[in-house]
Amino acid sequence: MTTVHEASYEILRSQGLTTFFGNPGSNELPFLKNFPSDFRYVLGLQEAVVVGMADGFAQATGRPAFVNLHSAAGTGNAMGALANACNSHTPLVVTAGQQVRSMVGVEALLANVDAANLPRPLVKWSCEPACAEEVPLALSRAIHTASAPAMGPVYVSIPYDDWSKEAGPGVEHLASRRVQHAGSPSANTLAKLAARLERAINPVMIVGPDVDACSANDTAVALAEKLRMPVWMAPSAPRCSFPTTQRCFRGLLPAGIASISRLLDGHDLILVVGAPVFRYHQYEPGDYLPAGAELVAIFCDAQEAARAPMGDAIVADIGETLEGLLREVHQSSRPIPAAIKRPEFAPEEPGPLRPERVFDLIDEMAPRDAIYVNESTSTTNLLWQRLRMAEQGSYFFAAAGGLGFALPAAVGVQMAKPDRRVIGIIGDGSANFGITALWTAAQYNIPSIFIIMKNGTYGALRWFAGVLEVENVPGLDVPGIDFCAIAEGYGVQALRADSSESLTKALSRALASNKPTLIEVETRAP
Missing domain, CATH: 3.40.50.970 (Thiamin diphosphate (ThDP)-binding fold, Pyr/PP domains)
Known part of the structure; x- marks a missing residue:
C-alpha cells in the first residue's frame, strides 16, 4: 500500500522540491514525520519570515520553492509576504496543515475554516482536496500551476489525518509528469512589432522584473544598442533587468503618472518589456502618456496586460520575444545615447553618514x-x-x-x-x-x-x-x-x-x- 504521505514525498522529490521553508504546528507534524534524509528543512521563527526566505530562494533559483505553514493562523501571519511573492511572480508552493476532517465542520481549535478562500487573491490557485486520495494530485497540480506563466504562489490546505490514508490508483504517474510551456509570439507578430520600432523616430525601452527573472538582461542590452534606445527601469522595480553601468541606461522611473509622462516626453514609441504598465505609488494625476506617444508592452501575465490603462499588449515569453525582436530588427543609424554621468563620490562630513x-x-x-x-x-x-x-x-x-x-x-x-x-x-x-x-x-x-x-x-x-x-x-x-x-x-x-x-x-x-x-x-x- 502506498500512503498519501509516501506518494506526496515522491512527487516533491521528483519535481526537485526537497528544501522546505517552514514553521510547524501540531497540524503539520504528521506530514513531517520520518523526514527523508535527502530533504532539507529550513526553520523560520515566524511565518512571514518563512515565506520571505522562500521568496528570495525561488526568485534566485528561478524554480518553485516549498513552504509549510500552520493552518489559518500561520497563513494569516504570512499574508503580507504572500503579497510580495504574488506581485513579483514568485513560484511558491504553499501548504498548510488542517484539522482532521471530522473536526473541521465543528470548527475545532486550529481548524482552517474556508481554507481555500483564506489566501485569495494573493495566490494563483488554492484548494483543500475533497478527500485524502486527491492530496497527491493537488500537490502535483500546485507545482505545475506555480511554474506556469505567469509564475506565482499557490496554496493547498491538507487535513492532517490524510497523510496516513491509502493513495488512489494511478498515483504513480504523478511524480514523473513534466509540463512544458511554449509562449513564443508568431513570426507575423514579431515582424509587425519590429517594423513599428524601426519606424519610430525616438523610441525608448522600459524594462521590468520579468526580464531579469527569465535571464534576458543581455538580450535587452543587445536590443537597446541595436535600436539605439535609451532604457529606463520600470517604477518600483523589484529586480534590476538592465546593467546600471550600461550607456543606454537612464535610471529608475518614479512611481507617479505625471512624472513618468514628463520623463518620457519626446519619445514617439514606448516599448515596455516584462513590467506592469505601470506600478504607480504616490497619487500624481496627469496624462498617462506624453503627447504624440504610443505604447506597446510585452507581458508574461495576461492579467497585467488586461488591466493596463493604455497601449497595446503582447502576452508571450519575455526572453523568446526579446530574442525574436533582436533577430528581426535592423541596426539603427541613430547615434547611441550618451552615458549619463555617475554622481561624484560623496564627501566625508562630520556626524552620521549620509x-x-x-x-x-x-x-x-x-x-x-x-x-x-x-x-x-x-x-x-x-x-x-x-x-x-x-x-x-x-x-x-x-x-x-x-x-x-x-x-x-x-x-x-x-x-x-x-x-x-x-x-x-x-x-x-x-x-x-x-x-x-x-x-x-x-x-x-x-x-x-x-x-x-x-x-x-x-x-x-x-x-x-x-x-x-x-x-x-x-x-x-x-x-x-x-x-x-x-x-x-x-x-x-x-x-x-x-x-x-x-x-x-x-x-x-x-x-x-x-x-x-x-x-x-x-x-x-x-
Missing part, C-alpha cells in the same frame, strides 16, 4: 557580482544611482511594498547563490518586521551581510508626509533600538559603524567572513 556615502563605500568594496536585497525604502533612488549592478540577478526588492522582505529574502537568496555575496540594505524601520530571520541565518550559517541604515525614523513616511502636506503625524520615529544587541542575541556577529573609517573596517571584516554579519550604520535622514 546614505550616499554609505552606498559609495559599499559599491567601492563589494564584489562586482554582489547581490543586493533592498528595503531601505527612503533611499532607494540613491541606491540605484550609486550601486553598480551589472550582473544577472543582482537586485531584489519587495514587489508589493510589504515590509519585512529584505532580511529573510537575503537569507533565501544567499542559500540559492552560495558563490555570490548577498548584501541586505535595510532601514531600521523595515528591519523589525523580519528581524527573526537573523536566527535562521545563524543556525544554518548562511553568510549574508545585513546593513541596517539606522536613522531612527520611518524615512519613507516622512517623505510622504511632505508629499501629502500633513503635519503632526504620530508614530513616525523608532528611536532606541540596539540592532547589534538584537543580532548578537540571535547568534549573528554584529558590528557598529558611525564613520567612513569604521564602516570600511566593518565591511572588510564582513566580506572576509564566512558567517552572517550585521552592520548597524548611523545615517542621516535623506
Whole structure:
C-alpha cells in the first residue's frame, strides 16, 4: 500500500522540491514525520519570515520553492509576504496543515475554516482536496500551476489525518509528469512589432522584473544598442533587468503618472518589456502618456496586460520575444545615447553618514557580482544611482511594498547563490518586521551581510508626509533600538559603524567572513 504521505514525498522529490521553508504546528507534524534524509528543512521563527526566505530562494533559483505553514493562523501571519511573492511572480508552493476532517465542520481549535478562500487573491490557485486520495494530485497540480506563466504562489490546505490514508490508483504517474510551456509570439507578430520600432523616430525601452527573472538582461542590452534606445527601469522595480553601468541606461522611473509622462516626453514609441504598465505609488494625476506617444508592452501575465490603462499588449515569453525582436530588427543609424554621468563620490562630513556615502563605500568594496536585497525604502533612488549592478540577478526588492522582505529574502537568496555575496540594505524601520530571520541565518550559517541604515525614523513616511502636506503625524520615529544587541542575541556577529573609517573596517571584516554579519550604520535622514 502506498500512503498519501509516501506518494506526496515522491512527487516533491521528483519535481526537485526537497528544501522546505517552514514553521510547524501540531497540524503539520504528521506530514513531517520520518523526514527523508535527502530533504532539507529550513526553520523560520515566524511565518512571514518563512515565506520571505522562500521568496528570495525561488526568485534566485528561478524554480518553485516549498513552504509549510500552520493552518489559518500561520497563513494569516504570512499574508503580507504572500503579497510580495504574488506581485513579483514568485513560484511558491504553499501548504498548510488542517484539522482532521471530522473536526473541521465543528470548527475545532486550529481548524482552517474556508481554507481555500483564506489566501485569495494573493495566490494563483488554492484548494483543500475533497478527500485524502486527491492530496497527491493537488500537490502535483500546485507545482505545475506555480511554474506556469505567469509564475506565482499557490496554496493547498491538507487535513492532517490524510497523510496516513491509502493513495488512489494511478498515483504513480504523478511524480514523473513534466509540463512544458511554449509562449513564443508568431513570426507575423514579431515582424509587425519590429517594423513599428524601426519606424519610430525616438523610441525608448522600459524594462521590468520579468526580464531579469527569465535571464534576458543581455538580450535587452543587445536590443537597446541595436535600436539605439535609451532604457529606463520600470517604477518600483523589484529586480534590476538592465546593467546600471550600461550607456543606454537612464535610471529608475518614479512611481507617479505625471512624472513618468514628463520623463518620457519626446519619445514617439514606448516599448515596455516584462513590467506592469505601470506600478504607480504616490497619487500624481496627469496624462498617462506624453503627447504624440504610443505604447506597446510585452507581458508574461495576461492579467497585467488586461488591466493596463493604455497601449497595446503582447502576452508571450519575455526572453523568446526579446530574442525574436533582436533577430528581426535592423541596426539603427541613430547615434547611441550618451552615458549619463555617475554622481561624484560623496564627501566625508562630520556626524552620521549620509546614505550616499554609505552606498559609495559599499559599491567601492563589494564584489562586482554582489547581490543586493533592498528595503531601505527612503533611499532607494540613491541606491540605484550609486550601486553598480551589472550582473544577472543582482537586485531584489519587495514587489508589493510589504515590509519585512529584505532580511529573510537575503537569507533565501544567499542559500540559492552560495558563490555570490548577498548584501541586505535595510532601514531600521523595515528591519523589525523580519528581524527573526537573523536566527535562521545563524543556525544554518548562511553568510549574508545585513546593513541596517539606522536613522531612527520611518524615512519613507516622512517623505510622504511632505508629499501629502500633513503635519503632526504620530508614530513616525523608532528611536532606541540596539540592532547589534538584537543580532548578537540571535547568534549573528554584529558590528557598529558611525564613520567612513569604521564602516570600511566593518565591511572588510564582513566580506572576509564566512558567517552572517550585521552592520548597524548611523545615517542621516535623506
